[in-house]
Amino acid sequence: xxxxxxxxxxxxxxxxxxxxxxxxxxxxxxxxxxxxxxxxxxxxxxxxxxxxxxxxxxxxxxxxxxxxxxxxxxxxxxxxxxxxxxxxxxxxxxxxxxxxxxxxxxxxxxxxxxxxxxxxxxxxxxxxxxxxxxxxxxxxxxxxxxxxxxxxxxxxxxxxxxxxxxxxxxxxxxxxxxxxxxxxxxxxxxxxxxxxxxxxxxxxxxxxxxxxxxxxxxxxxxxxxxxxxxxxxxxxxxxxxxxxxxxxxxxxxxxxxxxxxxxxxxxxxxxxxxxxxxxxxxxxxxxxxxxxxxxxxxxxxxxxxxxxxxxxxxxxxxxxxxxxxx
Amino acid sequence: xxxxxxxxxxxxxxxxxxxxxxxxxxxxxxxxxxxxxxxxxxxxxxxxxxxxxxxxxxxxxxxxxxxxxxxxxxxxxxxxxxxxxxxxxxxxxxxxxxxxxxxxxxxxxxxxxxxxxxxxxxxxxxxxxxxxxxxxxxxxxxxxxxxxxxxxxxxxxxxxxxxxxxxxxxxxxxxxxxxxxxxxxxxxxxxxxxxxxxxxxxxxxxxxxxxxxxxxxxxxxxxxxxxxxxxxxxxxxxxxxxxxxxxxxxxxxxxxxxxxxxxxxxxxxxxxxxxxxxxxxxxxxxx
Numbered sequence: 001x002x003x004x005x006x007x008x009x010x011x012x013x014x015x016x017x018x019x020x021x022x023x024x025x026x027x028x029x030x031x032x033x034x035x036x037x038x039x040x041x042x043x044x045x046x047x048x049x050x051x052x053x054x055x056x057x058x059x060x061x062x063x064x065x066x067x068x069x070x071x072x073x074x075x076x077x078x079x080x081x082x083x084x085x086x087x088x089x090x091x092x093x094x095x096x097x098x099x100x101x102x103x104x105x106x107x108x109x110x111x112x113x114x115x116x117x118x119x120x121x122x123x124x125x126x127x128x129x130x131x132x133x134x135x136x137x138x139x140x141x142x143x144x145x146x147x148x149x150x151x152x153x154x155x156x157x158x159x160x161x162x163x164x165x166x167x168x169x170x171x172x173x174x175x176x177x178x179x180x181x182x183x184x185x186x187x188x189x190x191x192x193x194x195x196x197x198x199x200x201x202x203x204x205x206x207x208x209x210x211x212x213x214x215x216x217x218x219x220x221x222x223x224x225x226x227x228x229x230x231x232x233x234x235x236x237x238x239x240x241x242x243x244x245x246x247x248x249x250x251x252x253x254x255x256x257x258x259x260x261x262x263x264x265x266x267x268x269x270x271x272x273x274x275x276x277x278x279x280x281x282x283x284x285x286x287x288x289x290x291x292x293x294x295x296x297x298x299x300x301x302x303x304x305x306x307x308x309x310x311x312x313x314x315x316x317x318x319x320x321x322x323x324x325x326x
Numbered sequence: 327x328x329x330x331x332x333x334x335x336x337x338x339x340x341x342x343x344x345x346x347x348x349x350x351x352x353x354x355x356x357x358x359x360x361x362x363x364x365x366x367x368x369x370x371x372x373x374x375x376x377x378x379x380x381x382x383x384x385x386x387x388x389x390x391x392x393x394x395x396x397x398x399x400x401x402x403x404x405x406x407x408x409x410x411x412x413x414x415x416x417x418x419x420x421x422x423x424x425x426x427x428x429x430x431x432x433x434x435x436x437x438x439x440x441x442x443x444x445x446x447x448x449x450x451x452x453x454x455x456x457x458x459x460x461x462x463x464x465x466x467x468x469x470x471x472x473x474x475x476x477x478x479x480x481x482x483x484x485x486x487x488x489x490x491x492x493x494x495x496x497x498x499x500x501x502x503x504x505x506x507x508x509x510x511x512x513x514x515x516x517x518x519x520x521x522x523x524x525x526x527x528x529x530x531x532x533x534x535x536x537x538x539x540x541x542x543x544x545x546x547x548x549x550x551x552x553x554x555x556x557x558x559x560x561x562x563x564x565x566x567x568x569x570x571x572x573x574x575x576x577x578x579x580x581x582x583x584x585x586x587x588x589x590x591x592x593x594x595x596x597x598x599x600x601x602x603x604x605x606x607x608x609x610x611x612x613x
Contacts, residue, residue: 071514078515084508098516
């Protein structure tokens with residue numbers, strides 16, 4: 001295991017940021033720390049980097065006990081949400097900084113900087129100042145700067161949080177490809193579940209200073225450990241007292257499946273390719289259903305129609321239903 | 327049909343005009359900003375430009391010989407030298423101390439910080455003659471702490487240091503407050519020691535503010551009168567500074583000599599401000 005966090009707690013005054021957190025982050029993988037804002041994930045990342053210190057517990061990085069090591073000695077690369085560029089230095093100088101601190105030969109530094117700038121597609125901006133770059137470019141420069149010292153682990157704190165939606169999407173795909181190329185153990189913090197599921201090999205869900213669940217994106221989505229994880233990873237609705245995803249509700253115009261709840265469509269909303277229906281069941285439950293536009297057209301749904309809803313087979317977090325002859 | 331040739335004709339003309347006046351067109355004034363500029367220029371002229379040129383005119387009225395007489399006078403030369411050298415020394419001290427004080431005020435947490443933050447401005451807010459009295463009673467012949475500097479060159483430095491204290495502090499402080507601590511964290515995680523981080527990352531960001539404060543401190547230092555006049559003893563060739571010398575010229579009715587000294591000081595101040603600006607640009611670029 002590349003990063004081992006054991007029994008880490010951290011308080012800021014009365015506020016408990018982390019409460020006895022235990023996590024093992026495997027070597028060479030891309031792990032996301034996912035959770036709502038203020039949940040403690042950034043604090044955990046800063047403790048791993050040595051930028052904050054834990055009140056109790058230990059941090060081991062690549063087999064080295066690092067709990068009391070200063071950040072300079074941990075050999076971690078850190079990327080900040082707001083880039084933390086060295087404003088007065090050119091892009092090349094920013095990237096070279098860590099190598100110059102290590103007093104590497106000039107030729108070696110120049111070659112390494114060249115290589116990294118090519119990797120992050122900023123070669124033509126080598127002699128610009130960071131203020132002449134866009135947000136996305138600045139963050140790529142910050143990433144190159146962190147990678148220059150060949151860190152054992154790369155830590156990214158909400159790396160795309162300050163960018164607009166389109167650039168954010170481009171950059172996370174790019175980060176995934178970069179990770180497949182460079183293979184450095186990477187941990188990134190995000191509050192965006194889509195970003196975590198798209199990019200990460202493994203996700204650690206953190207809420208109110210505690211780890212709620214650890215698993216691959218599929219495991220988390222299909223077998224959420226609790227209501228919080230289920231709710232945080234996507235929309236949910238309640239049918240027959242069970243929580244499930246709106247697109248996992250099967251809707252039909254006739255009672256095809258056993259145990260189907262009968263109800264009336266109280267609202268229909270079309271958003272692009274999907275149709276969101278609200279069904280008021282006769283038992284008084286308000287069930288949200290998501291269908292594709294095509295499916296909704298086939299069923300010729302109208303508000304006020306009488307329908308039957310039931311969990312679809314293979315739906316997450318409910319026992320499989322027995323199909324009757326339709 | 328008729329508009330097309332016109333458009334074609336007007337194009338080169340417009341191009342030529344924009345080429346020749348591309349800089350001016352960027353500063354085209356709206357009526358409101360024109361009024362603003364006019365008012366500030368009148369105000370500036372009344373307060374600064376006209377009196378300054380009057381001094382130069384007055385000094386040149388005596389011809390080159392006035393300057394020669396002033397410059398060959400041993401007393402005046404000594405006063406000029408003492409003033410400029412002392413002010414430079416104190417400016418250097420301020421650049422270091424002012425930055426340290428600003429750092430403590432912004433980054434450290436301690437009891438009485440708000441009070442210290444307030445007290446910094448007192449040398450600036452106090453009438454300088456009062457400052458002179460305070461210094462005299464503390465470091466003068468009846469010094470309660472047994473430190474007597476009156477009548478020595480230390481007194482000149484002391485008085486200048488006292489009145490110029492706030493300048494660098496007050497210019498550096500806001501810049502330091504704006505400075506992102508993430509940047510220092512980034513440097514630390516890249517392996518940079520605290521000292522190297524300060525020298526290579528923090529200091530370059532502070533340099534313009536430090537030099538701006540230094541220019542103000544120097545200008546204040548060479549012009550100081552009130553705080554100095556009581557404690558320095560005004561001994562010619564020892565502790566007499568330019569402003570005191572100038573006053574004695576005026577008292578003796580030698581207004582031409584006074585104006586000549588004033589003109590020289592005007593150039594010294596101008597030179598210092600330009601030099602500080604040039605050094606600042608250089609240091610900032612080197613990073």
